[in-house]
Amino acid sequence: MVSKSNTLQExxxxxxxxxxxxxxxxxxxxxxxxxxxxxxxxxxxxxHKIFKNSSLIDFGxxxxxxxxxxxxxxxxxxxxxxxxxxxxxxAELFKKFAKNKYKIINKxxxxxxxxxxxxxxxxxxxxxxxxxxPKKNIKICCDALKKGGFFIFGIGATHGYFQRHIQRxxxxxxxxxxxxxxxxxxxxxKNHLARSVRFSGRTIEQVIYDTYINPKIETLSVEEVINxxxxxxLILYSSSEPIKDLNSFINPHNEQFKLVxxxxxxxxxxxxxxxxxxxxxxxxxxxxxxxxxxxxxxLHEIISLLTKITNRANDCSYSKVNKNDSSNKMLxxxxxxxxxxxxxxxxxxxIKIINTNYEKIFxxxxxxxxxILNSKNxxxxxxxxxxxxxxxSKAIFHGKSGVGMNYFVGFKPE
Numbered sequence: 001m002v003s004k005s006n007t008l009q010e011x012x013x014x015x016x017x018x019x020x021x022x023x024x025x026x027x028x029x030x031x032x033x034x035x036x037x038x039x040x041x042x043x044x045x046x047x048h049k050i051f052k053n054s055s056l057i058d059f060g061x062x063x064x065x066x067x068x069x070x071x072x073x074x075x076x077x078x079x080x081x082x083x084x085x086x087x088x089x090x091a092e093l094f095k096k097f098a099k100n101k102y103k104i105i106n107k108x109x110x111x112x113x114x115x116x117x118x119x120x121x122x123x124x125x126x127x128x129x130x131x132x133x134p135k136k137n138i139k140i141c142c143d144a145l146k147k148g149g150f151f152i153f154g155i156g157a158t159h160g161y162f163q164r165h166i167q168r169x170x171x172x173x174x175x176x177x178x179x180x181x182x183x184x185x186x187x188x189x190k191n192h193l194a195r196s197v198r199f200s201g202r203t204i205e206q207v208i209y210d211t212y213i214n215p216k217i218e219t220l221s222v223e224e225v226i227n228x229x230x231x232x233x234l235i236l237y238s239s240s241e242p243i244k245d246l247n248s249f250i251n252p253h254n255e256q257f258k259l260v261x262x263x264x265x266x267x268x269x270x271x272x273x274x275x276x277x278x279x280x281x282x283x284x285x286x287x288x289x290x291x292x293x294x295x296x297x298x299l300h301e302i303i304s305l306l307t308k309i310t311n312r313a314n315d316c317s318y319s320k321v322n323k324n325d326s327s328n329k330m331l332x333x334x335x336x337x338x339x340x341x342x343x344x345x346x347x348x349x350x351i352k353i354i355n356t357n358y359e360k361i362f363x364x365x366x367x368x369x370x371x372i373l374n375s376k377n378x379x380x381x382x383x384x385x386x387x388x389x390x391x392x393s394k395a396i397f398h399g400k401s402g403v404g405m406n407y408f409v410g411f412k413p414e
Contacts (some may be wrong), residue, residue, distance in 0.1 A: 001277060006131040007072060007130075007131065007215075007216050008082060008108060008110075008131070008132065010215045010216065011130050011214060011215060011216050012082065014081075014209050014213055014215065015083055015086070015195060015209075016085070016216050017209060018084070018203075018205050018206045018208075018209035018210070018213075019062075019063070019085060019086060019206070020062075020202060020210035021062030021063040021065065021086050021089070021208065022331065024093065027097060028170075030065070030068060030093075030097060033065060033069070033201075034068065034069040034072050035160055037066065037069040038069070038073070040240075040407075042153070043240065044238045044239075044240065044407060044409050045221075045237065046085075046152075046238075046291050048073050049076045051070055051073035051074050051121070052073070052074035053074055053076075053120045054074065054076070054120040054121055055075070055078075055117075055120050055121070055125065055146075056070050056075040056076065056077050056078070056120065056121040056122070057077075057078040057079075057080065057119045057121075057122055057123070057144055058070075058077065058078070058079050058080065058117055058123040058125070059080050059109045059112070059122070059123065059124045059127065059140065059141055059144075059343075060080065060081065060082075060109055060124060060125070060126075060127030060131075060136070061079035061080060061081045061086075061090060061104075061123075062081060062083075062086050062089075062090070062326070063086045063089035063090050063093065064079060064081075064086075064090030064093045064094060064104075065093070066123070066125050067079050067090070067094075067123070068093055068094065068098065069099075070121070070123070071094070071098045071100050071102060071391055072097075072099060074099075074100065075100065075120075075121065076100050076101045076102065076126075077094075077095075077098075077100070077102045077103075077128070078102070078103045078104075078105065078119070079102070079104045080105050080107055080109060080112055081104070081105070081106060081107075082106070082107065082108045082109070083239070084106060087104060087106040090104055091104050092259070096150075096353075101348055102300075103152070104114060109127070109137065110131070110132070110133075110136065110137075110140070110280040111139060112140070115319050117144075118144060118145060118146040118147075119144055119146060119149060120146055120148075120149045120150070121149060121150050121152065122141045122142070122144050122145045122149065122150075122151045123151075123152045123153075124141050124151075124152075124154065124155075125152070125153075125154040126137075126154050126155070126156075126405060128153070128212065128218075128220070129155050129219050129220070130153045130216050130217065130219050131216070132216075134155065134218055134220055135220070135224075135228055137233075138153065138225075138228045138229075138232065139228075139232055141153070142229075142232035142233070142234060142410070142412070143232075143235075143283040145410075145412050145414065146412065147414050148412065148413075148414050149411075149412050150237065150409055150411055151229075151234060151365065151409065151410040151411075151412070152407070152409055152411075153225070153407065153408045153409070153410065154405055154406070154408075155219065155220055155225065155405070155406060155408075156217060156219035156220075156221070156404060156405060156406075157219055157221065157222060157278075157282060157403055157405070158219040158221040158223065158307075158310045158314050159221060159222075159278065159279040159282045159283045159306065159310045159402075159403075160179070160269075160282035160283070160402045160403025160404065160406065161217070161219045161310075161402060161403070161404060162283055162309070162310045162313055162396060162402055163313060163396065163401040163402040164211060164217075164284065164401060164402060164404060165217070165310075165313035165316050166283075166310050166313055166366070166369070166396075167185075167188075167189055167192070167212065167221075167397065167401070168177050168211070168212055168316045168317075169313060169316050169321065169373070170188065170216070170373065170386060171184060171185055171212055171371065172190075172191040172316065172317070172318045172320075172322060173321060173373045173379075173382065174319035174373075174379045174380075174382045174383045174386070175379070176379070178206060178213055180207055181208070181212050181213055181318075181388055182205070182213075184383060185208050185212050186204070187387060188386065188390060189397060189401075191397075191398075192397055192401045193207055193208065194285060195399075195400070196211070208211055211233075212236045213318075213398045215317045215318065215319065216315070216317065217315065217316075218314060218315040219227075219314055219315075220278065221307065221310075222239075222241075222243065222278045222279070222406065223279075225408055226243070226408075229408070229410045232410075233412060233413075234410035234412055235410065235411045235412075235413060236408060236409075236410060236411075237409040237410060237411040238408075238409045239406065239407060239408045239409065240405075240406055240407035240408075241278065241282070241403065241406055243278065244278050244281070265352065279303055279306055279307060279310070279373065282393065282402055282403040283306060283310065283402070284358070284362040284396075284402070293356065301344065302341070302344050302345065305337060305340060305341050305344065306341060306378065308337060309334060309337045309338060309341065311329075311333055312330055312337070313332055313334070321363060328374055329375055331370045331374040332374065334370055335367050335370045335374075336370070338363050338367050338370075339363075339367065341363060342360060342363040342364070342367075343358065343360070345359050345363075346360060358395060361394050361395045362395035362396060365393050365394070365395055366396055367394045368389055369389060369396070371387060372385045372386055372389070373386075
């Protein structure tokens with residue numbers, strides 16, 4: 001099991017073999033990447049002009065390809081990166097292409113000395129779920145933010161990442177070493193890997209190492225992220241996936257993003273008092289329009305059970321699965337919880353928030369996988385049986401395989 005004390009070292013052992021951070025040397029590639037980034041920032045409701053002459057710090061900046069986008073928009077950037085090769089890559093990149101003042105620091109995020117300097121923008125992009133403490137990662141970022149500033153935060157979402165956590169679990173149960181993980185993942189999850197390569201621009205090996213061999217992926221739910229924003233006096237300004245609390249989902253004419261009065265330090269409506277249905281949709285990535293909602297008495301119960309299921313699979317690692325027998329117990333718990341979830345979903349008659357027929361198929365296929373993993377068959381037999389199931393599957397590991405990354409923008413009021 002990866003302990004908190006050596007998480008950074010174990011993760012970086014993987015990155016020394018396959019660094020997931022792209023390293024550009026050609027300006028045309030950078031320009032193309034930055035143009036895509038600009039479009040994404042507009043999706044997050046961040047107009048380009050607000051970066052002009054701003055100060056920005058990127059915690060866990062990798063090879064600097066994301067941060068250079070902010071430089072080209074006019075930010076004076078500070079980059080914090082622990083991996084030495086990524087640090088060198090970003091130094092070369094900024095020396096060659098940066099338009100504004102910059103500073104690059106080779107340091108562990110958690111050992112970065114607090115300074116009086118605060119920044120207009122703080123960025124943490126796909127880093128927190130690989131650290132020893134994702135919530136502390138958020139606090140470090142919020143502490144570095146000016147009043148009136150924005151925190152741009154990207155992290156794996158627990159419910160949306162469930163299918164990928166299960167992919168990791170499958171590989172850890174049937175593989176003996178990293179070579180087998182690479183080999184079998186290319187067979188079992190061929191379509192998912194091809195899609196990831198196509199949309200990320202990374203090589204298939206980079207995707208495999210970052211998704212399956214990486215020893216630490218501890219995600220946070222949408223609710224947890226918003227709660228952490230509240231704790232650190234941030235208001236949720238925008239997100240890549242709309243926050244679908246039940247009221248705004250039923251009434252789409254309501255404004256999705258509405259900043260609260262500056263006198264209010266916390267989110268205007270407590271997240272605990274809302275019914276968020278992001279978890280229901282991102283779990284299997286299904287949604288239903290044309291809502292007919294007449295009763296909601298057991299919706300909290302369904303979401304609570306769903307959260308229990310996705311939390312069981314969170315932070316799955318090879319060492320956890322193979323150094324003790326707890327994985328078999330976890331599989332039994334997962335199967336029992338999924339059976340209960342299926343029963344509850346099939347009872348839904350008047351609520352059309354989710355496609356119940358699709359969910360029935362999704363859960364049944366997932367239970368079949370768990371039964372194979374929990375059997376006494378040899379590893380190669382498990383692999384062949386799972387391969388046959390996935391060839392015929394109609395739901396699991398299709399399309400996006402859930403939602404891998406969610407992005408949130410927090411605003412610190414004056």
